Amino acid sequence: MKHLLTPLLLLFTVATFAQTTWFNDKDLTLTGVYYYPEHWNENQWERDFKQMRDLGFEFTHFAEFAWAQLEPEEGKYDFDWLDRAVALAAKYNLKVVMCTSTATPPVWMSRKYPEILVKYEDGTIREHGARQHASFASPLYRELSFKMIEKLAQHYGNDKRIVGWQLDNEPEVQFDFNPAAELGFRDFLRKKYSRIEELNNAWGTTFWSQVYASFDEIKLPRTKQLFMNHHQILDYRRFAASQTNDFLNEQALLIKKYARNQWITTNYIPNYDEGHIGGSSALDFQSYTRYMVYGDNEGIGRRGYRVGNPLRIAKANDFFRPIQGTYGVMELQPGQVNWGSINPQPLPGAVRLWMWSVFAGGSDFVCAYRFRQPLYGTEQYHYGIVGTDGVTVTDGGREYQQFINEIKLLRKHYAPREEKPADYVARKTAILCNHENAWSIDKQKQNRTWNTEQHIDKYYRSLKSFGAPVDFITEDKELNDYPVVIVPAYQLVDEALVKRWEKYVEQGGNLVLTCRTGHKDRFGRLLEAPFRSVIDKVACNKLDFFDLLLPHDPGMVQMNGKPYTWNTWGEILIPAAGAETWATYQEEYYAGTPAITFSKLGKGTVTYVGVDSSNGDLEADVLKQLYARLNIPVMNLPYGVTLEYRNGFCIVLNYSDKPYTFDLPTGAQVLIGKKEIPTAGVLVFK
Incomplete structure (x- = not known):
């Protein structure tokens, strides 16, 4: 297989992060x-x-x-x-x-x-x-x-x-049940919730008669116990992570x-x-x-x-x-x-x-x-x-x-760390992640075949096939540093975060939102409002309802005449005025309804992918269509071949089970390897 890389003529320096002082x-x-x-x-x-x-x-x-x-x-x-x-x-x-x-x-x-x-x-x-x-x-x-x-x-x-x-x-x-951990958990909760009434509200303890009169009544949640309060488990996981972080700090x-x-x-x-x-x-x-x-x-x-x-x-x-x-x-x-x-x-x-x-x-x-x-x-x-x-x-x-x-x-x-070609930098993409989304989802998966990490990886794998530099970022990072930001299965949100997404798009950013986003608040509670409506404006659609299918009998989605299977999660969407429908469901009683929409919002765009496909092919084709619409140049590397740039070098790696021939740009100087890269082989050129 071959791929023609655009010539390395437009090189420039991008200072994404402050240069380290620890290493030369x-x-x-x-x-x-x-x-x-x-x-x-x-x-x-x-x-x-x-x-x-x-x-x-x-x-x-x-x-x-x-x-x-x-x-x-x-x-x-x-x-x-x-x-x-x-x-x-x-x-x-x-x-x-x-x-x-x-x-x-x-x-x-x-x-x-x-x-x-x-x-x-x-x-x-x-x-x-x-x-x-x-x-x-x-x-x-x-x-x-x-x-x-x-x-x-x-x-x-x-x-x-x-x-x-x-x-x-x-x-x-450590999911530790040492008595000291239980005391520490109570102290953690006292600092987070100034009054026990606030904790009861956050945990929804009126459900099933779980109301606490004081913090001293609280024990560590038995995470393996059926139907244990998942709001309590969410806080326990926060506490457990904080113990490791504090010890290292x-x-x-x-x-x-x-x-x-x-x-x-x-x-x-x-x-x-x-x-x-x-x-x-x-x-x-x-x-x-x-x-x-x-x-x-x-x-x-x-x-x-x-x-x-x-x-x-x-x-x-x-x-x-x-x-x-x-x-x-x-x-x-x-x-x-x-x-x-x-x-x-x-x-x-x-x-x-x-x-x-x-x-x-x-x-x-x-x-x-x-x-x-x-x-x-x-x-x-x-x-x-x-x-x-x-x-x-x-x-x-x-x-x-x-x-x-x-x-x-x-x-x-040697060349400076951030000396990279312009077309490579142009496809730089962020994936916004918060582990608490996976914590919340995994306690109420609704479909045993759902896997949050695999859902994220469907987008990540596609980006690496594009030869795109990717950053997994947290909410404290600046979204405007990235032409495209993907927000996969972001279940826990608040109004401030949603406003940041809106501002990013309105200023010219390109946002990709996926299914299971915006369902709950930070405590893991559903909002007293139409389901998922907190993101309706930025999504440029409304959620009518969602469906889940049995794994042995998947459903079908079609985009550009091409069929794709799904079963884990499918959202039936009502597009806003002016929104384009990119994919529709082909079966069930909602056949013909939108599964994916694309919209312009301010100076930017929003792509909403309301379905999780079986193998990631749909997600890959959505991103290809989006990057083409945005005039962002992408590669078409086969799975198993990756490409990165640093210090003026291009490094091509072959994890596949067959040789891969890489078409070198005009004037490239090969330093290590050959353009035909064997399995487990490496090509480095400048």
């Missing part, structure tokens, strides 16, 4: 690797650091799970061993990312203070022996954590060999009392609907972890599971980058993992492909997990850069080395 853009990206000095004989450390340096790594990563070594007894600290490791790393020009170890509190703490342990909804106590077993809601656990972190920050905060800090490890949102602020020119981040798992990512404002930027081959079959073709989902890294890039304008990937696998349902070998070249995918999105660093394959513990079968002998470089390790050398080549061709 001329480095393009830095590459590091995890190392656990406490796991290995000290007489092997120097050999290992020398090999890291020889392979090209620029930083390493210490103390993530070492609390027992840092504080072997309560109040007694030992940093001597870590000092020796830092000194040896520095000897080989390796900077160090220091970690706070709070994911693995030591045994003495679990035994002396069992009240700090997480408690599950069924009453089970999370026992020592794994990780993340301590409750973020426990004031005692926080006190013990902060004492250790303060000692660590005092010791290393002014150490030039330490480039930055990682807090905790893959911090999660307090760590960061404590370190900043002592740190000099050291950045602070953490490594989130990209679970987009948990609600904590981006919620800790004291972090300097966000990082994430990503594993691509672990037994799923989201790739393309019979052996696609060896390469992975083509958009798994791209989506994480586009989600994390807009939060603060910079991001890194703290964990990326160099080979097989140990924890998947099935743990196959990656396809040769796939590890390198993933690193290039991280780079393409604009990252400032990528870090391999891990340098040495462990000989004991839960992760014995997890590949490293070197194998079990501690010396032999694995295939994935060689791919890391290849990537490092290729980045060194690109540094000779």
Whole structure:
């Protein structure tokens, strides 16, 4: 397959975000690797650091799970061993990312203070022996954590060999039923609702005799209990996310009392609907972890599971980058993992492909997990850069080395970060997201086959096929920075947000609203008004009613003579005067009624997609028609092939199961790869 890219003649600089001060853009990206000095004989450390340096790594990563070594007894600290490791790393020009170890509190703490342990909804106590077993809601656990972190920050905060800090490890949102969490939840509610009457109103407690007389009567909601008040669960999820955010914020602020020119981040798992990512404002930027081959079959073709989902890294890039304008990937696998349902070998070249995918999105660093394959513990079968002998470089390790050398080549061709072609920037699109919409919808799905994330991905996948730069943004971002803003399944709204959408469109923006938008207020309550009427003006239509069909007998929608199936959600629309009908239902008793409308509003446009199609083809064709109407140039990349620009480079990545031929623009200089890109191949040109 081929695609002709428009010539790179119109280049200009767009300063979307303030330039980071933590990284030198001329480095393009830095590459590091995890190392656990406490796991290995000290007489092997120097050999290992020398090999890291020889392979090209620029930083390493210490103390993530070492609390027992840092504080072997309560109040007694030992940093001597870590000092020796830092000194040896520095000897080989390796900077160090220091970690706070709070994911693995030591045994003495679990035994002396069992009240700090997480408690599950069924009453089970999370026992020592794994990780993340301590409750973020426990004031005692926080006190013990902060004492250790303060000692660590005092010791290393002014150490030039330490480039930055990682807090905790893959911090999660804990649905914790520890007694301290229940007390914390009540305090959270007291701050949110000044009077118990306000809470009763927000939660609709007159329904089923749930009225509370005081905050002290409130317990944590049993989320697995049938028919539990979903307004209460919504607030509980907000509280749970806030506990993780507050714990990270307090760590960061404590370190900043002592740190000099050291950045602070953490490594989130990209679970987009948990609600904590981006919620800790004291972090300097966000990082994430990503594993691509672990037994799923989201790739393309019979052996696609060896390469992975083509958009798994791209989506994480586009989600994390807009939060603060910079991001890194703290964990990326160099080979097989140990924890998947099935743990196959990656396809040769796939590890390198993933690193290039991280780079393409604009990252400032990528870090391999891990340098040495462990000989004991839960992760014995997890590949490293070197194998079990501690010396032999694995295939994935060689791919890391290849990537490092290729980045060194690109540094000779450096251009500013935001130097990108005009047609690429012209199709820049935002997807407005709020995890609370998914929380609310999933408690009242109305159709078991509805999936909020998959609904969003139907639009995202289409945009990536356009070769469009995409930002997932939150409500605090400026909509006018984007020619097109997509608002998918935005169930919880208020008048202020709807007014912002109207203003954006009236000033010339192009808004895409989708089904399930504007149904409820921020408490999850329906409005005492015609259904969904709060968005009627900006949608340029009214909702007559919605329908849901059985998955084995889907309905049909037609646009431009082409049929599409649906079953999860369909809204029957009444268009406003002047609105165009782009698609209509073809079956059921409402056959011929509008499913999709397009309208002009002020200087801009509104496209309302009232139906969720079965496979995303309808959403793709709607966006193609919209961008054509707006004269926004788009590409037509097949699924599995993605394209991004940064630092004057175009990076084309092939996750598909067949070679892809890319037509280079006139005058392009190929730096890496060839125009025929094999599976797991990469093309870089300028």
